[in-house]
Amino acid sequence: MWTLFHKFGSPPWLYRLSGSILRWLLPLTLLALVAGAVWGLLFTPPDFRQGNSYRIIYIHVPAAVVALAGYYVMAIAGAISLIWRMKMADVAMRATAPVGAALTFVALVTGSIWGKPTWGTWWVWDARITSMLILLFLYLGVIALYEAYENKALAAKACAVLSLVGTVNIPIIYKSVDWWYSLHQPASIKFTGGTTIDPSMLYPLLWMIVAFYALFTCCLLLNMRAEILERESRTAWVRRLAAGE
């Protein structure tokens, strides 16, 4: 197990591994996204109260779920970077931030578009929406903090501490609709107990959540590969790669 852990610290090994994963995961993900979108938009019944406008759930919920999970990926990479001083953990942390920020942004924008026809407002400062906005700023903060340092080791340390502090926000976002009075309704899919969403609508939603996890993985690996090449641009293996050998 420890040898595998140390292998992840090797840039050429990680570069090759991610390349062979992406070769099949990337087309599969795009296919799953298209299939899930078609399923959700065309082959599900309308909702009894919201009609067709609820269909934005097939983008909104997966983006939000993966944005939250992605934060833990970033924070765990940050913890590994702090404890083991592993450069590839820095790379993973740095690569997660823009993907997470984009997903959070998508969740906020689709939520806003959904809110206008259902609630009657684009934006309201309730606990769920505000804590989600804080998540966006945490992701953007990690990107900005990393860029603010010349020294990459120092930058990784600062970003790791920021992302660890920010983990507090994740359970707050998740439980905000239960702890406080909010306009946002409570979760329809719960870890414990039943769901309050009809199976004919639930299965395409679960499909889309899995597809978004795959999309997150693809974006993360692509980002990591770019960062690895940039960091290792002076090494022999990257020069050989660039020369096409």
Place this chain on the structure above:
Amino acid sequence: MHPVRRQRLFLVLFIVLVSTVAISLVAYALRGNINLFYPPVEVAQGKAPVGQKIRVGGMVVEGSVQRSADSLEVRFEVTDYEATVPVVYTGILPDLFDEGQGAVAAGKLDEQGVLQASEVLAKHDENYMPPEVAEALEASKQRRMEAGQ
């Protein structure tokens, strides 16, 4: 584990723990302000300020919605099944606003305890189902009620 790394692991746990405690205390201190709206029972107990803009949220009482014949004025009551707050609003209601459904009204309480609302938002619940399933549920509820009587 190497002692230096173990020390760093404790540092990581310490950072997470301390920030959790700090933010929990802040959230606890601000708990009243984090709530988006007052439930009607707090308005009835006088916990909501009079003459200031507040939000009141709850279920719209069945049969309480009265629309004015010659203007956009609408009167209704919101309840949390313990207390009820009457609301007056002039404007267009959101599509999902309905009797027996959740709503949040923003405005000022007048001396009579009526909320003069400047904004009304619909609050929908976490249930999603096709119209046919909703109709079937409604029909079986009717049958049960008839069987009960």
